[in-house]
Amino acid sequence: MILVLRCPKCGNKMKYATSGSLEGKRKRCVYCGKSFAVRGRIVK
Numbered sequence: 198m199i200l201v202l203r204c205p206k207c208g209n210k211m212k213y214a215t216s217g218s219l220e221g222k223r224k225r226c227v228y229c230g231k232s233f234a235v236r237g238r239i240v241k
């Protein structure tokens with residue numbers, strides 16, 4: 198499953214490939230380096 202996430206700091210969108218639950222998963226922004234929870238940042 199490929200999701201699109203939006204960084205809460207810089208606002209850039211990035212793709213995120215995942216399988217299974219998103220519970221507790223974190224992603225580091227490829228643009229600014231901010232780490233944020235995947236859940237709640239899903240654009241689509």
Ligand SMILES: [Zn+2]
Nearest residue numbers: 204207226229
């Ligand atoms: Zn960012």
